[in-house]
Amino acid sequence: MVKETIRVYARVKPLGRRQQAGIYSVDDDEKSLSSLEIIVPRDLADGFVNNKRESYKFKFQKIFDQEAKQDVVFDNIAKPVAECVLAGYNGTIFAYGQTGSGKTFTITGGAERYSDRGIIPRTLSYIFDQLQKDSSKVYTTHVSYLEIYNECGYDLLNPRHEASRLEDLPKVTIMEDPDQNIHLKNLSLQQATNEEEALNLLFLGDTNRMIAETPMNQASSRSHCIFTIHISSKEPGSATIRRSKLHLVDLAGSERVAKTGVGGHLLTEAKYINLSLHYLEQVIIALAEKNRSHIPYRNSMMTSVLRDSLGGNCMTTMIATLSIDRRNIEESISTCRFAQRVALIKNEAILNEEIDPTLMIVKLKKEIQELKDELVLVTGKQRTSELSQEELLQLDELIETFLEDNDPNSTLDVGADMRKIKYCFIHLKQLMNDSKISDKKLLLQHNSEEKDTNKEVGEEELKKLKELLQQRDNEINILVNMLKKEKKRAQEALFQLNSASAGSTVLEQSLCVNLEEGQSPASSFSLKEAKDFSSSVHRLPFLSRQTEGKMSLGCQEAFEVFKQDHADSITIEDNKELLKQRFAEAKCLGEKLNEVRSKINHLKGEITQRHIQRAVLAVSSPSEELNTLDPVEEQLRTQIEEEKKSYKIMFNRLKGLKVEIEHLQLLMEKAKMKLQKDFEVWWSEEAQNLQEKPEMVSSSNIMTVYPQLRKPSQHLSINSFSETTRVSPSEDPAGKNNSITSSNPISKTRTPASSSTSIPLTGDSQADADILAFMKARQNILQKKGLGNK
Ligand code: ADP
Ligand code: MG
Numbered sequence: 001m002v003k004e005t006i007r008v009y010a011r012v013k014p015l016g017r018r019q020q021a022g023i024y025s026v027d028d029d030e031k032s033l034s035s036l037e038i039i040v041p042r043d044l045a046d047g048f049v050n051n052k053r054e055s056y057k058f059k060f061q062k063i064f065d066q067e068a069k070q071d072v073v074f075d076n077i078a079k080p081v082a083e084c085v086l087a088g089y090n091g092t093i094f095a096y097g098q099t100g101s102g103k104t105f106t107i108t109g110g111a112e113r114y115s116d117r118g119i120i121p122r123t124l125s126y127i128f129d130q131l132q133k134d135s136s137k138v139y140t141t142h143v144s145y146l147e148i149y150n151e152c153g154y155d156l157l158n159p160r161h162e163a164s165r166l167e168d169l170p171k172v173t174i175m176e177d178p179d180q181n182i183h184l185k186n187l188s189l190q191q192a193t194n195e196e197e198a199l200n201l202l203f204l205g206d207t208n209r210m211i212a213e214t215p216m217n218q219a220s221s222r223s224h225c226i227f228t229i230h231i232s233s234k235e236p237g238s239a240t241i242r243r244s245k246l247h248l249v250d251l252a253g254s255e256r257v258a259k260t261g262v263g264g265h266l267l268t269e270a271k272y273i274n275l276s277l278h279y280l281e282q283v284i285i286a287l288a289e290k291n292r293s294h295i296p297y298r299n300s301m302m303t304s305v306l307r308d309s310l311g312g313n314c315m316t317t318m319i320a321t322l323s324i325d326r327r328n329i330e331e332s333i334s335t336c337r338f339a340q341r342v343a344l345i346k347n348e349a350i351l352n353e354e355i356d357p358t359l360m361i362v363k364l365k366k367e368i369q370e371l372k373d374e375l376v377l378v379t380g381k382q383r384t385s386e387l388s389q390e391e392l393l394q395l396d397e398l399i400e401t402f403l404e405d406n407d408p409n410s411t412l413d414v415g416a417d418m419r420k421i422k423y424c425f426i427h428l429k430q431l432m433n434d435s436k437i438s439d440k441k442l443l444l445q446h447n448s449e450e451k452d453t454n455k456e457v458g459e460e461e462l463k464k465l466k467e468l469l470q471q472r473d474n475e476i477n478i479l480v481n482m483l484k485k486e487k488k489r490a491q492e493a494l495f496q497l498n499s500a501s502a503g504s505t506v507l508e509q510s511l512c513v514n515l516e517e518g519q520s521p522a523s524s525f526s527l528k529e530a531k532d533f534s535s536s537v538h539r540l541p542f543l544s545r546q547t548e549g550k551m552s553l554g555c556q557e558a559f560e561v562f563k564q565d566h567a568d569s570i571t572i573e574d575n576k577e578l579l580k581q582r583f584a585e586a587k588c589l590g591e592k593l594n595e596v597r598s599k600i601n602h603l604k605g606e607i608t609q610r611h612i613q614r615a616v617l618a619v620s621s622p623s624e625e626l627n628t629l630d631p632v633e634e635q636l637r638t639q640i641e642e643e644k645k646s647y648k649i650m651f652n653r654l655k656g657l658k659v660e661i662e663h664l665q666l667l668m669e670k671a672k673m674k675l676q677k678d679f680e681v682w683w684s685e686e687a688q689n690l691q692e693k694p695e696m697v698s699s700s701n702i703m704t705v706y707p708q709l710r711k712p713s714q715h716l717s718i719n720s721f722s723e724t725t726r727v728s729p730s731e732d733p734a735g736k737n738n739s740i741t742s743s744n745p746i747s748k749t750r751t752p753a754s755s756s757t758s759i760p761l762t763g764d765s766q767a768d769a770d771i772l773a774f775m776k777a778r779q780n781i782l783q784k785k786g787l788g789n790k
Pocket of ligand 1: 012013014066097098099100101102103104105106110221253321
């Protein structure tokens with residue numbers, strides 16, 4: 001890539017005979033840029049001489065003054081560009097200046113002398129000379145000649161054309177491809193194999209241009225001419241082609257409509273007569289400005305055609321032609337100013353290389369053949385593009401064995417033959433497609449089977465749990481029934497007793513709490529135990545009596561007080577509390593178990609749902625993934641396992657709790673028995689004491705009732721009750737009216753354990769009979785449980 005600014009040269013035309021020389025000077029420095037100074041003289045104004053002068057200085061790559069010859073101009077300006085074009089870069093040389101300043105003379109040359117040949121013929125000569133010298137490449141040369149007049153393009157090289165007017169020439173239009181490359185439609189590209197052919201074409205074009213020109217249209221001064229040399233080159237055997245072109249441009253006259261004359265105060269900008277030059281200047285200004293993104297190339301055909309030459313992929317050179325006589329100073333300065341702007345433009349010329357597709361195909365075909373030959377040499381086998389029938393059969397067998405082999409490490413080895421490898425893939429694909437439908441069916445079947453198995457497993461589990469639940473329900477029902485029965489029986493017994501006596505409810509109440517708690521579904525002590533337990537309740541009529549009889553009330557109070565002071569009562573209360581806790585825990589566990597059970601059922605339901613979804617998916621869009629394990633299902637199964645684990649833990653805990661509850665109940669019962677027994681002992685002792693000291697009571701103000709025991713007994717036994725104890729109401733005539741709750745405030749009956757002076761007893765035969773019945777019942781229970789006192 002070559003990045004450089006547009007080179008700008010100046011050429012000053014020799015003065016004509018009648019021309020009056022303007023004042024200018026050329027500072028031609030070999031090493032650096034040359035400078036041209038133009039002096040604008042002050043005309044006489046109002047009759048006195050103005051000696052002030054205005055000076056304008058312009059820098060150029062090189063300035064060719066009046067005596068400069070065509071060969072020097074060519075060598076300095078065109079030759080370097082021609083060399084670049086031969087190397088594969090694009091190049092442009094354009095002449096810019098007012099009409100008559102020597103543009104055509106410089107680009108095409110003078111018509112009279114051979115030495116006046118301009119840049120085009122000299123360049124053609126040079127290029128063909130170079131092409132002939134270079135045998136390393138194959139070159140093709142074409143030329144085109146375009147005239148742009150009034151925004152219309154004309155092909156000057158149409159050989160069949162005998163034009164008398166410019167409008168009769170084939171019209172050239174601009175086409176732009178998506179890459180914004182300009183293509184000129186209808187512009188003929190004439191091949192020129194040598195200098196002579198090329199020069200003939202140039203001559204043809206110039207003739208056409210000349211014929212079309214009339215004094216009326218002034219085509220030569222108002223039109224732009226672009227002579228283009230197209231060169232393509234490639235090295236023999238290479239598919240890479242280099243294409244380059246050299247535009248040699250003779251622009252329209254740059255003269256303007258002057259607004260101020262030479263004698264004006266300041267040289268001001270004037271408008272171009274030619275509009276397309278105005279657009280050219282706009283493009284130049286835009287290109288000279290930094291950070292300018294939009295360049296208005298499209299405004300005119302000329303700027304479109306020269307697009308690459310200005311700010312693009314091109315090595316561009318400008319020649320400013322100047323005719324510096326006194327009348328043209330203003331125009332000369334305008335031309336120089338334009339040149340200064342052009343000098344700021346940077347172009348980036350790149351090598352135009354492309355690959356010839358036809359050449360590429362030929363090259364590749366050759367390469368393939370060479371490789372095939374090499375393969376034959378290496379394998380010793382001639383390979384055709386098709387596999388033989390025998391080879392195909394062999395491959396089929398190989399594929400079959402491979403598919404049937406269960407070894408995961410098994411491979412399908414067909415050798416380094418792409419034809420065989422390809423065939424295997426095609427064959428496998430075919431097999432896949434054939435079995436797709438049956439696979440789908442299989443998958444569906446498999447899924448439904450799996451679903452069934454899961455269903456079976458689930459049903460089994462469900463059945464077990466249901467059975468367990470049923471068992472629990474049965475247990476609860478039995479217990480409830482039992483309780484009901486026992487309660488009924490207790491009530492019946494109570495009723496029976498009540499017909500003659502009254503009782504207390506205290507113990508029953510305390511036991512009832514347990515019985516009611518026993519209804520908890522988590523509790524399930526055995527039927528026998530339950531029966532025994534409840535029977536122990538109904539056999540305590542003494543304490544379960546609900547009537548408000550004086551005696552029973554006294555007994556009740558006595559028992560209450562005794563109980564409070566009894567050491568075991570704390571244990572009983574503690575155990576009662578513990579039992580309550582255990583029941584609550586068991587209840588909670590039971591609920592949790594239910595929760596876990598429903599959770600497991602829910603997870604199972606999810607798995608089933610998953611199976612259905614996958615089965616549907618397998619049908620609608622079969623893929624490898626569906627044949628593998630479902631990670632979601634795996635996760636669900638893990639969850640179920642975990643839930644089962646926690647179920648088991650909870651279940652075992654519940655089992656443990658049941659044992660504990662049963663044990664606690666037994667302990668409670670034992671404690672209560674002991675309490676009752678102790679009470680009885682204490683009661684009988686107190687009774688005996690009273691019997692031994694009856695005077696204490698009778699002398700007392702308090703109307704106290706004593707149990708009338710005929711025979712004192714150390715221990716309150718059923719025998720002693722049945723054999724010796726008999727209540728004789730007549731022996732206590734005042735007993736009926738006595739009460740422990742007498743109005744006497746100093747009664748001490750509330751502290752029976754510590755006091756031996758006042759025992760709450762009734763003389764009521766009914767109450768005493770109750771006591772006897774109670775004692776008997778107690779004895780029965782104790783005997784039954786092996787706890788009875790002998
Ligand atoms: P343009 O194309 O800019 O209008 P031309 O190239 O037609 O100008 O030149 C006008 C006249 O001046 C022509 O007759 C041409 O031969 C002559 N002329 C221009 N430049 C030179 C030069 N450097 N040496 C001799 N004659 C010249
Ligand atoms: Mg001209």
